[in-house]
Amino acid sequence: xxxxxxxxxxxxxxxxDDCELREETVASEVPGWDSLSHIGILCAVEKAxxxxxxxxxxxxxxxxxxxxxxxTQKLKQLSDLSA
Amino acid sequence: MEANxxxxxxxxxxxxxxxxxxxxxxxxxxxxxxxxxxxxxxxTQAAAWLKERGVKAGDVCALIIRHEPRFYPLYIGVVRLAAxxxxxxxxxxxxxxxxxxDGLVGMSRRSGLDWVLTEQALEPVVxxxxxxxxxxxxxxxxxxxxxxxxxxxxxxxxxxxxxRSPCLLQHSxxxxxxxxxxxxxxxxxxxxxxxxAEAVNxxxxxxxxxxxxxxxxxxMIAAFHLSLAAGIPLVQMDPFQWVSAPGLLFEAISREGGTxxxxxxxxxxxxxxxxxxxxxxxxxxxxxxxxxxxxxxVRSESHQRFLDHFAIAGARPSMLGACYAxxxxxxxxTQTEPGVPAKVLHVDRDQLARGRVVPAAANGSTRTxxxxxxxxxxxxxxxxxxxxxxxGPGQVGELVIQSEWMFDGYRNNPEDTRQSLRSNQYFTGDYxxxxxxxxxxxxxxxxxxxxxxxxxxxxxxxxxLLGVQGVLPGRVVAFxxxxxxxGTEEVAVxxxxxxxxxxxxxxxxxxxxxxxxxxxxxxxxxxxxxxxxLIKSSAGKPSRKANKQRVLDELLTxxxxxxxx
Numbered sequence: 001x002x003x004x005x006x007x008x009x010x011x012x013x014x015x016x017d018d019c020e021l022r023e024e025t026v027a028s029e030v031p032g033w034d035s036l037s038h039i040g041i042l043c044a045v046e047k048a049x050x051x052x053x054x055x056x057x058x059x060x061x062x063x064x065x066x067x068x069x070x071x072t073q074k075l076k077q078l079s080d081l082s083a
Numbered sequence: 084m085e086a087n088x089x090x091x092x093x094x095x096x097x098x099x100x101x102x103x104x105x106x107x108x109x110x111x112x113x114x115x116x117x118x119x120x121x122x123x124x125x126x127t128q129a130a131a132w133l134k135e136r137g138v139k140a141g142d143v144c145a146l147i148i149r150h151e152p153r154f155y156p157l158y159i160g161v162v163r164l165a166a167x168x169x170x171x172x173x174x175x176x177x178x179x180x181x182x183x184x185d186g187l188v189g190m191s192r193r194s195g196l197d198w199v200l201t202e203q204a205l206e207p208v209v210x211x212x213x214x215x216x217x218x219x220x221x222x223x224x225x226x227x228x229x230x231x232x233x234x235x236x237x238x239x240x241x242x243x244x245x246x247r248s249p250c251l252l253q254h255s256x257x258x259x260x261x262x263x264x265x266x267x268x269x270x271x272x273x274x275x276x277x278x279x280a281e282a283v284n285x286x287x288x289x290x291x292x293x294x295x296x297x298x299x300x301x302x303m304i305a306a307f308h309l310s311l312a313a314g315i316p317l318v319q320m321d322p323f324q325w326v327s328a329p330g331l332l333f334e335a336i337s338r339e340g341g342t343x344x345x346x347x348x349x350x351x352x353x354x355x356x357x358x359x360x361x362x363x364x365x366x367x368x369x370x371x372x373x374x375x376x377x378x379x380x381v382r383s384e385s386h387q388r389f390l391d392h393f394a395i396a397g398a399r400p401s402m403l404g405a406c407y408a409x410x411x412x413x414x415x416x417t418q419t420e421p422g423v424p425a426k427v428l429h430v431d432r433d434q435l436a437r438g439r440v441v442p443a444a445a446n447g448s449t450r451t452x453x454x455x456x457x458x459x460x461x462x463x464x465x466x467x468x469x470x471x472x473x474x475g476p477g478q479v480g481e482l483v484i485q486s487e488w489m490f491d492g493y494r495n496n497p498e499d500t501r502q503s504l505r506s507n508q509y510f511t512g513d514y515x516x517x518x519x520x521x522x523x524x525x526x527x528x529x530x531x532x533x534x535x536x537x538x539x540x541x542x543x544x545x546x547x548l549l550g551v552q553g554v555l556p557g558r559v560v561a562f563x564x565x566x567x568x569x570g571t572e573e574v575a576v577x578x579x580x581x582x583x584x585x586x587x588x589x590x591x592x593x594x595x596x597x598x599x600x601x602x603x604x605x606x607x608x609x610x611x612x613x614x615x616x617l618i619k620s621s622a623g624k625p626s627r628k629a630n631k632q633r634v635l636d637e638l639l640t641x642x643x644x645x646x647x648x
Contacts, residue, residue, distance in 0.1 A: 015608065016596075017589045028176035031596035034605040035326040036535050036569065039353050055330035055362045059110060 002068050006045065013037070013044040023065030049075060084277050084312065086246045087269040088162050095314040096123045103316040107152040108292075108335050110324060115152040119314075122156055129153075129160025129226060131235030133200075136224055140165035140244075142197040143252055145187075147171045147205060148227070150321035157200065157226050158297075162251075165244045167266070169194065169252035170298045173205075179601040180208045186602075187212055191219040194252060194264035194494050199223045246270045252494065253300050253410045255538070264494035265410040274461065275304070275413035275488035276312045282418040282459040283343065283373060283404075285313055292318040292341035294325035294332055299536065301378050304414035305345045330358040333366040333396070340370055345406075347378040347536030351385040352570035355392040369397035373421055376405040378536040380524065381453040383427050385570045400424040407455035407524055411509050413488040416464060417522045419456035426454040426521050435525065440477040440516050454521040461487035464522055465508075466515065474516075481528055482515045483508050530627050532563035535571050539563075539604060541627055544574060547602045553591040555579040557624070558617055562631040564608065564639075573607035574599070577630055579614050610638055 002021050011019060014032040027033040033041065045067070046052055051074035061067050085091040096104075100120035107115040117125075138144060144161045146168055148154050161168040171190070174183045187209065190196060196219055199209055203225050212220040232238065250269040254262035291310045295302030302322075310317035318339045325331055332354065335341060351374075358366075376386070386403045404419040419425045432448040434441040443449035458464050465473050466480040474480045485508050492500035503510050512529040515522060532539045544561035548554055558579035563572035576595060582588050592609045599606035618633060620626035 017592070019593075026176070031593060031600060032605055032607065034175075034177070035323070036349070036571070037605065037607075038327065039329070039357060040569065043356050052360055054360075055328040055334070055358070056110070058357070059324065059328035059331070061327070 002064055003071075005048065006068060006071060009044050009048045010041055013041050021064050023063065023068065025064040026062070045071065051075065051078065084273045087242070087244050088250055088272065088308075088312065089159075089242050089244075091273060091312050092119075092123060092159065096120045099314070102314070104311065105155050106316060106318045106339060107150075107155070108318050108320045108339070109150075110328070110331055110334070117152070117155060122159065125153070125156035125231070126159035126163055127235045127239065128231035128233070129157045130163035131232040131238045132226060132229060133160060133164055133166070133224070134238055135232070137222065138164055138166055138198055138224075141249075142166045142221075143169055143195055144198045144200055145169050145171050145190075145196045147173055147199060147201040147209070149173050149202065150319075150323070151202075151227065153227055155319075161200075163239070163242060165242060165248070166198075167249050167252050169196065169254070169264070170296075170303060171254070172296065172298045174208070175603065177600045178603040182601050184209060184211060187220075188215055188218045190254070190262065190264075192217065193262075193496060194254070195219055197221050200226055203228055244269065246273075251303070253303060254298065255300075255410045255493075263496055263499055265490045266492075266494050267413055267490060271413050271488045271490070272304070272308055273312060275415075276309050278460040278462075278488070279305070279309060279415050279418070280313050282406075282415065282456075283375070284421045285309070285315065285343075287314070289315050289342045289372070290318060290340055291315055291343045292320070292332065292335050292339060293344060294320040294322050294335075295345060296322040299378070300410040300414055301345050301347070301408065301536070305375070305377070305408070326353075328357075329353045330362040330366075333358060333362075333368065336368065336371060337366050342370060342372045343375070344371070344373075345375045345377055347571070348376055348382050348385050349379060349535045349569050349571035351376065351389040352568070355385075355388040358392070363393075363396050366393075366396045368393060368402070371398070371402050373404045374398075374402055375418070376403065376425070376453075377408050377415075379533050379571055380526075381405045381425065381455065382570055383451045383453050384567070386425070386453070405453060405455045407482075407522060409509075409511065411490045411503070411511075412462065412484055412486040413490070415459055416462045416484045416486065417456040417458050419454060425456070426519075428452045428454070428518065428523065435479065438479040440479065440518055450525075452523045452525055455524055456522065457520055458522070464517070466517060467510075476518050477516060479514055479516045479525065482511045482513045482522075482524065484511060485509075530562065532561070532574055533572055534563070534574060534605070535569075539574065543602065544576065544599065544604050544606070547598050547604065548576065548578065548595055551578075551591070551594050551598050553580050553582050553587070553594065555581065555614060558614070560617060560625045560627050560630050561606075562627045564631075564634075566607075574604060575608040575610065575631075575634065576606050577610040577612055577617060577634060579617055580611050581614060582611070610634060 096119040104119045104122045105117040212218045246269045249266045253265045293306035405425045406415045406418040408415040429443045431441040432450040463485040465483045468480045514526040515524040541561040564575045566573045617625040618629040
């Protein structure tokens with residue numbers, strides 16, 4: 001399940017009004033999501049959720065579900081640290 | 084240098100057969116290392132395999148293959164046969180297969196492609212190229228699927244090739260199908276590589292690291308041919324992998340002891356944005372001699388961001404060079420001095436717009452210009468005014484190049500050749516000036532859009548939108564807008580429409596984005612405007628320049644959501 005916040009961040013970065021984003025959605029299915037805008041999307045997601053992705057983490061992302069899982073994992077790490 | 088590429092590579096293999104020629108780099112440390120002797124042995128086998136299938140000297144062989152260790156001997160094998168390799172981009176998932184094939188057919192007509200050497204996965208897409216009456220392609224070959232002959236010497240004659248004959252075909256600006264084919268001879272490539280090696284003070288201890296695609300002149304000549312002909316190891320990365328994880332460049336540099344790399348300007352911004360924290364822990368850039376900024380306008384802010392982020396890893400101003408290059412002159416026309424930071428000028432922006440270079444006043448409007456260096460050996464540059472007169476230092480005009488390594492003209496395209504190549508002088512279509520022996524490139528006479536080092540013609544984008552329902556016929560313009568964040572340009576489109584409803588306008592905007600995607604162009608901004616909004620040129624067609632200015636003045640000063648007017 002892709003969170004509404006993550007969807008909003010991506011749509012805003014791509015300047016899109018709407019687009020269906022499911023776990024199995026890949027970049028090539030989303031208007032404007034190419035290799036260059038991918039970088040901007042990762043930066044925007046990092047900024048919105050106050051997390052950082054490493055090179056290898058970014059490399060392993062294959063679809064929206066992977067990105068959501070990575071964000072969730074990072075947020076959990078932050079939460080565990082502050083607990 | 085020897086008389087042709089094969090002889091040069093063979094001599095180097097005889098001198099030091101075990102030395103690394105190409106390190107095919109992948110992120111999981113499963114690199115493949117080609118020794119010089121193994122690479123040429125395998126290339127000979129590839130040549131024999133190609134010959135068995137009918138490939139002859141002079142045939143143009145398009146190579147459409149992803150990051151793959153056997154690509155290199157295959158490319159060299161084509162040269163061994165005295166055929167002409169042309170590396171083409173592998174289609175990404177977003178491009179429509181029919182559009183891609185249409186593009187290849189167009190390219191085959193313009194460039195005279197005889198064979199397509201590709202992967203099995205692409206065969207269903209490109210298979211129809213052979214049967215189409217408008218295509219010149221004789222056959223689709225899948226060299227990675229076959230076993231190459233073990234004793235190739237039995238079927239190959241000694242190579243006899245005129246040094247002035249073509250050794251490769253590069254494609255310059257434009258989308259697939261409309262690109263101009265640039266044919267280069269053995270003499271041009273070897274001569275240029277030698278001159279450029281002097282310009283970057285190439286040393287036997289150098290190691291080139293590159294993620295650049297080999298269908299781009301910067302990847303093909305500066306990284307690939309320079310390394311192979313000069314006997315310098317090349318660490319070749321996967322462009323697709325790099326753009327997903329830019330930090331891999333630093334990993335490759337650190338792991339392989341890289342000293343030289345070429346990057347388009349946007350890459351400096353991307354690296355600064357994406358490489359941080361833990362990624363930098365094992366990175367050392369102290370051993371680098373040169374990061375050469377090329378293929379896009381060089382921006383001082385990008386260099387500064389790079390230094391601010393990576394000084395901690397050993398990056399220094401003296402490593403940041405620049406060059407001015409294009410496929411038509413084989414590659415470089417100018418290069419900054421190695422070990423010296425690219426010179427920066429702060430000039431009066433208004434005076435510059437009037438064609439004069441004047442130092443910026445303290446409170447005035449300032450434009451920062453970064454030098455692309457001085458002409459390399461064998462190249463002369465001139466600044467020419469609108470009347471054709473040669474202009475002096477500090478005056479802005481079109482840059483014209485005279486080069487010993489000039490292309491012979493666009494393949495099968497006499498009209499464009501006549502326009503650009505006059506009396507062996509290449510009219511670049513770029514605006515610039517010279518001052519103190521340094522050359523500065525500041526803009527373009529042509530409407531070309533440069534996105535991440537890739538040149539696009541606005542006509543191609545506009546043509547792609549012809550069939551979009553809701554866009555008034557002929558009432559659309561495309562142009563590039565500077566994006567300071569990414570350090571490159573983005574494609575913007577203004578389209579007139581009679582659609583009024585919010586829902587149908589949203590659907591139209593989406594249809595425009597999708598039409599761009601179908602031809603592999605990412606449109607970043609769509610401005611929907613009312614009929615008769617677009618300003619016409621004197622020829623009666625919408626003017627890109629005037630409408631771009633109108634967008635900057637009227638639309639981009641308003642919040643993002645009101646772009647859709």
